[in-house]
Amino acid sequence: MTKFWSEAAKRCTPYVPGEQLNDPNIIKLNTNENPYPPSPLVVGAIKQEVENQMNRYPSPTLDNVREKIAYHYQVDKENVFIGNGSDEVLAFSFMAFFEEHQQILFPDISYSFYPVYANLFQIPYREMPLKQDFTLDETLFFGSQGGVILPNPNAPTSIHTALDRIQAIIENNNDNVVIIDEAYSDFASDSAVELIKQYKNLLVVKTMSKSRSLAGLRIGYAIGDKELIEGLTRIKDSFNSYTVDRLAIAGAEAAIEDNKYYQETTRKIMNTRNWLLSELKKRGFKVLPSETNFLFVHHPMFHAESLYKGLKENGILVRHFNKLRISNYLRITIGTKESMEQFLGIIDDIFSKK
Amino acid sequence: MTKFWSEAAKRCTPYVPGEQLNDPNIIKLNTNENPYPPSPLVVGAIKQEVENQMNRYPSPTLDNVREKIAYHYQVDKENVFIGNGSDEVLAFSFMAFFEEHQQILFPDISYSFYPVYANLFQIPYREMPLKQDFTLDETLFFGSQGGVILPNPNAPTSIHTALDRIQAIIENNNDNVVIIDEAYSDFASDSAVELIKQYKNLLVVKTMSKSRSLAGLRIGYAIGDKELIEGLTRIKDSFNSYTVDRLAIAGAEAAIEDNKYYQETTRKIMNTRNWLLSELKKRGFKVLPSETNFLFVHHPMFHAESLYKGLKENGILVRHFNKLRISNYLRITIGTKESMEQFLGIIDDIFSKK
Numbered sequence: 001m002t003k004f005w006s007e008a009a010k011r012c013t014p015y016v017p018g019e020q021l022n023d024p025n026i027i028k029l030n031t032n033e034n035p036y037p038p039s040p041l042v043v044g045a046i047k048q049e050v051e052n053q054m055n056r057y058p059s060p061t062l063d064n065v066r067e068k069i070a071y072h073y074q075v076d077k078e079n080v081f082i083g084n085g086s087d088e089v090l091a092f093s094f095m096a097f098f099e100e101h102q103q104i105l106f107p108d109i110s111y112s113f114y115p116v117y118a119n120l121f122q123i124p125y126r127e128m129p130l131k132q133d134f135t136l137d138e139t140l141f142f143g144s145q146g147g148v149i150l151p152n153p154n155a156p157t158s159i160h161t162a163l164d165r166i167q168a169i170i171e172n173n174n175d176n177v178v179i180i181d182e183a184y185s186d187f188a189s190d191s192a193v194e195l196i197k198q199y200k201n202l203l204v205v206k207t208m209s210k211s212r213s214l215a216g217l218r219i220g221y222a223i224g225d226k227e228l229i230e231g232l233t234r235i236k237d238s239f240n241s242y243t244v245d246r247l248a249i250a251g252a253e254a255a256i257e258d259n260k261y262y263q264e265t266t267r268k269i270m271n272t273r274n275w276l277l278s279e280l281k282k283r284g285f286k287v288l289p290s291e292t293n294f295l296f297v298h299h300p301m302f303h304a305e306s307l308y309k310g311l312k313e314n315g316i317l318v319r320h321f322n323k324l325r326i327s328n329y330l331r332i333t334i335g336t337k338e339s340m341e342q343f344l345g346i347i348d349d350i351f352s353k354k
Numbered sequence: 355m356t357k358f359w360s361e362a363a364k365r366c367t368p369y370v371p372g373e374q375l376n377d378p379n380i381i382k383l384n385t386n387e388n389p390y391p392p393s394p395l396v397v398g399a400i401k402q403e404v405e406n407q408m409n410r411y412p413s414p415t416l417d418n419v420r421e422k423i424a425y426h427y428q429v430d431k432e433n434v435f436i437g438n439g440s441d442e443v444l445a446f447s448f449m450a451f452f453e454e455h456q457q458i459l460f461p462d463i464s465y466s467f468y469p470v471y472a473n474l475f476q477i478p479y480r481e482m483p484l485k486q487d488f489t490l491d492e493t494l495f496f497g498s499q500g501g502v503i504l505p506n507p508n509a510p511t512s513i514h515t516a517l518d519r520i521q522a523i524i525e526n527n528n529d530n531v532v533i534i535d536e537a538y539s540d541f542a543s544d545s546a547v548e549l550i551k552q553y554k555n556l557l558v559v560k561t562m563s564k565s566r567s568l569a570g571l572r573i574g575y576a577i578g579d580k581e582l583i584e585g586l587t588r589i590k591d592s593f594n595s596y597t598v599d600r601l602a603i604a605g606a607e608a609a610i611e612d613n614k615y616y617q618e619t620t621r622k623i624m625n626t627r628n629w630l631l632s633e634l635k636k637r638g639f640k641v642l643p644s645e646t647n648f649l650f651v652h653h654p655m656f657h658a659e660s661l662y663k664g665l666k667e668n669g670i671l672v673r674h675f676n677k678l679r680i681s682n683y684l685r686i687t688i689g690t691k692e693s694m695e696q697f698l699g700i701i702d703d704i705f706s707k708k
Contacts (some may be wrong), residue, residue: 004582004585005451008450017596051397055569056569056570057371057387059374068376084597085594087594087595095362095363112582200356215410215411216601217601227359231363235366237368238368238470239445239471240441242439245441245571246571248601298698
């Protein structure tokens with residue numbers, strides 16, 4: 001620490017992302033990336049765009065890509081905000097809709113970036129406990145002072161909350177913004193996007209990092225009432241006029257258009273997920289019901305941390321959170337079926353040696 | 355405005371970037387872009403990277419590209435911070451080094467994003483007047499309460515302040531950070547980067563948008579003492595773990611390595627600048643001495659706003675600021691020699707009709 005740091009730089013508690021090891025031999029099941037490459041149309045669009053005016057600034061208003069995303073979700077361009085990954089969209093959302101001295105609510109087990117934003121922007125928060133089985137008691141989120149944010153499906157638990165219960169939270173927070181962070185909803189049974197026409201206080205945040213295989217390109221977006229989008233835009237335009245580069249714009253446009261490719265890869269991942277779930281259960285794992293591209297598991301006989309270490313020694317990286325209530329769980333990203341077979345092989349090895 | 359906006363969303367006064375018209379027939383001389391495409395090595399590196407693991411997150415620590423930039427400037431990796439354009443680097447710098455209730459100083463005529471950041475983060479500021487001839491009186495910046503930020507060369511005036519006078523500002527602000535925004539310094543005679551080993555309170559901010567022809571890719575960076583870089587990194591990691599995408603990383607690495615290409619295009623622009631300056635003087639323009647890729651001009655007989663309009667009607671876009679002291683000036687980006695000849699042709703047309 002130095003005398004030159006602001007109070008914000010001193011008080012913040014930076015987020016620690018999953019390990020990014022640069023070893024191509026490692027099977028990476030720790031950051032919920034998609035095992036499949038992006039659509040060939042995305043690659044083609046980027047290769048074309050890179051020949052074209054990279055010396056010029058990108059569009060500050062992102063009209064074309066917003067229109068394409070709007071069309072996909074059957075909303076208007078004015079309902080769509082795009083950012084440099086959904087983390088940036090969430091950061092802008094904290095700035096645009098949450099307030100110092102007004103407590104916001106999020107689940108005690110959820111995306112660990114929320115308290116990081118709250119500390120950075122000095123927004124007081126309360127972590128509302130999930131039930132014993134990690135499902136959500138929606139009534140705990142009614143009548144917040146400053147707003148609500150929650151992932152649905154939740155991470156790292158993988159559990160999905162039905163839309164009518166999300167709706168109850170929105171209706172019981174009339175004066176505040178409710179942010180539903182749908183990073184994983186393309187692997188789930190429904191999305192709150194259909195509610196945005198009904199509720200002016202609902203913001204749905206999504207990403208191309210998971211289902212669209214574009215973690216490397218940084219495209220996140222928010223869908224909501226046009227006044228919420230305008231608030232986000234005001235913050236963004238006071239922070240950085242051009243947050244999304246020309247190649248990311250070209251890639252995002254192609255990704256949202258090639259729906260067929262994305263539906264196919266998503267279906268493959270969901271099939272592998274369901275197969276892996278039953279394989280893990282056969283081996284005595286307790287597996288939470290997942291509507292995401294990962295499983296959240298624990299084993300009555302093997303402690304999660306030692307399993308994490310045993311897997312890492314064998315070239316497989318999963319995520320272990322040293323946190324209250326979940327320190328005996330592992331979060332396992334769904335890779336290709338081949339990767340998951342290798343993963344199960346290592347698990348069987350570890351189990352056989354104990 | 356809506357009840358859902360935070361105080362920040364209500365109070366901020368978003369930056370308005372130069373017009374980005376999507377008409378390929380327009381000669382764009384209004385946002386200080388480089389008229390030449392980026393190095394072919396940049397294009398090649400991006401085409402290669404797009405085939406490679408776009409489904410994986412980029413490096414959160416950006417070690418390789420930081421090392422390459424560090425090598426170029428003869429500093430250490432720990433002295434380099436990279437962001438999504440220098441606007442993001444500046445935003446993080448305001449958060450990391452400036453403080454509510456502690457007044458910062460910047461010139462009254464300078465980059466118009468500074469007051470925007472200050473309003474967003476509630477940092478009080480005072481705009482110190484440039485002299486009558488738009489040169490800087492460095493003594494006005496001595497002993498600031500909360501820090502100093504200034505572009506060198508200055509924008510939109512194009513005037514460069516000599517390094518010994520910048521040094522005097524740094525030395526007379528021992529307890530605060532002095533940010534030198536060197537967006538244009540590759541077109542100037544010197545850079546403050548050489549001072550960073552000497553002063554722990556100096557942060558130099560640079561960009562690949564201008565001299566490296568990569569406005570479309572969004573790469574900015576800061577060079578400073580490792581404790582300042584650590585402060586910036588803490589803020590960034592509390593805001594967005596992955597601000598620079600895989601393609602931007604690949605492009606930035608190639609751009610910093612292909613020094614020969616960039617020196618050649620920079621030299622061409624500086625030659626065109628010097629030629630244009632004399633051509634404008636022949637036509638009665640007053641032209642400030644430029645060490646940038648643009649000229650700041652006025653004409654005793656023709657008002658800037660009407661010239662701006664006349665040029666626009668003829669398909670040429672320059673920048674006019676409707677601001678105190680400079681409302682009778684135009685900022686003209688240096689394009690290719692051919693564009694500037696067309697520009698002069700239109701000027702001659704306009705003059706002949708009056």
